[in-house]
Amino acid sequence: MTSPAQNGLVSTYDVVVAGAGVGGVCAAIAAARTGCRVALLESAKEIGGTGVHSPVGLVCTWFDKTGRYINRGIFEELLPYLYVPDSLGRGVIQTYDEHELKQGYLRLLDAEPTLDVVTSSAVTAVEGDGGTIRTVTTADGRRYAARVFIDSTADGNLAAAAGAEFQQGREADGKLQPSTLTFRVDDVDFTAFGMDPAQPDWARWDNLHLIEDALLPLYRKLRETNGTSNPRENVLCFPDRKGRSLLFNQTRIANVDPTDADNMRRAMEEGRKQINEFWEAVRHHPAFAKARITISERLGVREGRRIVGDYMLTAEDCLGETKFDDMVVACGYALDIHDPTGTAATSIREIPGKGYYHIPYRCLMAKGFSNLLLGSRCISGTHEAHSSYRVIPPVSAIGQTAGVAAALCVRLQLEDVRDVSASWIRHELREAGQFVEGECVKAPDQLTTAPVCHLR
Numbered sequence: 001m002t003s004p005a006q007n008g009l010v011s012t013y014d015v016v017v018a019g020a021g022v023g024g025v026c027a028a029i030a031a032a033r034t035g036c037r038v039a040l041l042e043s044a045k046e047i048g049g050t051g052v053h054s055p056v057g058l059v060c061t062w063f064d065k066t067g068r069y070i071n072r073g074i075f076e077e078l079l080p081y082l083y084v085p086d087s088l089g090r091g092v093i094q095t096y097d098e099h100e101l102k103q104g105y106l107r108l109l110d111a112e113p114t115l116d117v118v119t120s121s122a123v124t125a126v127e128g129d130g131g132t133i134r135t136v137t138t139a140d141g142r143r144y145a146a147r148v149f150i151d152s153t154a155d156g157n158l159a160a161a162a163g164a165e166f167q168q169g170r171e172a173d174g175k176l177q178p179s180t181l182t183f184r185v186d187d188v189d190f191t192a193f194g195m196d197p198a199q200p201d202w203a204r205w206d207n208l209h210l211i212e213d214a215l216l217p218l219y220r221k222l223r224e225t226n227g228t229s230n231p232r233e234n235v236l237c238f239p240d241r242k243g244r245s246l247l248f249n250q251t252r253i254a255n256v257d258p259t260d261a262d263n264m265r266r267a268m269e270e271g272r273k274q275i276n277e278f279w280e281a282v283r284h285h286p287a288f289a290k291a292r293i294t295i296s297e298r299l300g301v302r303e304g305r306r307i308v309g310d311y312m313l314t315a316e317d318c319l320g321e322t323k324f325d326d327m328v329v330a331c332g333y334a335l336d337i338h339d340p341t342g343t344a345a346t347s348i349r350e351i352p353g354k355g356y357y358h359i360p361y362r363c364l365m366a367k368g369f370s371n372l373l374l375g376s377r378c379i380s381g382t383h384e385a386h387s388s389y390r391v392i393p394p395v396s397a398i399g400q401t402a403g404v405a406a407a408l409c410v411r412l413q414l415e416d417v418r419d420v421s422a423s424w425i426r427h428e429l430r431e432a433g434q435f436v437e438g439e440c441v442k443a444p445d446q447l448t449t450a451p452v453c454h455l456r
């Protein structure tokens with residue numbers, strides 16, 4: 001972090017959010033709904049992030065083992081048509097359409113009069129003193145001041161530019177989960193796989209093997225003849241709800257560092273190569289007689305920087321369902337690690353017991369920073385814990401929580417995000433339809449005494 005510059009025009013907001021993926025969109029909306037003036041800065045030409053520009057097809061678990069929703073709030077406004085599996089867990093595959101998701105983001109963002117969305121605006125520099133951020137500067141030289149900053153860049157780019165401590169990759173060797181370039185195949189004839197989209201619930205999990213049974217022999221042959229550099233051992237794809245297309249999560253590119261632009265460019269080329277190899281091997285299947293292929297615009301990055309916070313969530317916390325007094329988010333998705341070398345099978349460890357765990361507010365605080373919150377998958381946790389909460393439903397709840405906490409900090413004129421009580425945040429989240437556990441206390445309209453430091 002550099003010292004504040006003395007010249008240049010500065011736009012002043014209550015809250016600045018960097019990154020407009022699911023985390024940043026939910027953070028910005030949550031803060032704006034309280035009346036805060038919010039700037040949402042996005043480096044790309046369009047908002048949406050990974051879920052829109054490298055669509056992943058599927059929405060991972062947002063419910064516990066009894067089917068109770070544990071990620072709600074803004075997430076439910078974005079994807080209202082999703083529903084839970086039946087008691088045998090055989091539910092329909094929960095896919096989403098990235099265009100619908102983006103329209104959902106825009107509808108909610110446009111409804112907020114105090115929210116400015118600024119695209120093509122990568123945060124490149126951060127100015128402040130000590131652990132307090134004063135302004136951020138974007139690549140085009142514009143500067144933004146705020147009381148609270150939220151890093152929703154997925155890779156912790158704002159926090160890292162401010163000098164926050166971070167970790168990358170697994171503990172043993174620093175290797176990150178592999179990246180994937182997804183692609184869609186439209187106009188698929190599902191009847192050629194023995195599936196009938198005219199039937200209700202045709203896209204059930206227990207039908208998915210029909211597609212893999214048909215395509216795996218073709219893909220295996222490609223691998224046995226050294227026809228591809230893709231180390232993936234299986235075929236992974238998901239049918240859309242309308243029975244028209246398949247979204248392939250097929251490529252696997254190891255050793256991608258999302259903070260290195262050259263590395264990302266090479267990975268994108270490798271992804272395209274793997275897709276062409278795969279498509280040549282399977283395109284003659286009768287299901288693809290009239291099919292068209294569309295490669296996603298951006299590389300899908302599973303893991304980047306994990307910012308070190310006031311608490312670091314561990315695999316033991318997730319699998320042991322640790323309950324935290326400062327719980328603000330729940331997560332029910334498994335620990336899901338795609339092998340960082342790209343060669344071994346994916347390791348999946350389900351959350352036992354009730355099937356969900358708590359994420360404490362301290363994981364959203366960057367260590368040593370008074371007015372910085374983490375509002376995307378870059379929150380403070382280990383490589384293993386991150387493999388679980390990195391998916392769309394919990395990240396939406398993380399973003400919403402960061403937005404609510406920032407707004408409370410602004411309204412009560414607090415200097416430090418640590419002075420916002422988790423019970424106040426939970427109260428606001430519960431009022432907004434979010435699932436929370438623990439005491440909920442309405443925050444005072446204004447503070448008459450010095451704030452109690454709840455979490456230091």
Ligand SMILES: Cc1cc2nc3c(=O)[nH]c(=O)nc-3n(C[C@H](O)[C@H](O)[C@H](O)COP(=O)(O)OP(=O)(O)OC[C@H]3O[C@@H](n4cnc5c(N)ncnc54)[C@H](O)[C@@H]3O)c2cc1C
Pocket residue numbers: 018019020021022023024041042043044047048049050051056057058059060121122123124152153154155157158179180181182249299300301302375376377378390391392393395
């Ligand atoms: C291959 C793959 C498969 C997946 N499968 C699933 C799945 O099946 N189900 C599921 O639920 N989840 C899945 N996920 C996870 C999920 O899609 C993402 O982890 C999640 O969407 C991350 O949201 P986010 O808001 O943290 O980050 P992102 O959506 O990545 O958003 C971050 C945004 O910040 C912007 N940005 C970056 N740097 C800056 C900067 N300096 N200034 C301003 N803006 C910046 C980026 O352009 C981006 O728009 C998958 C992910 C991948 C990669």
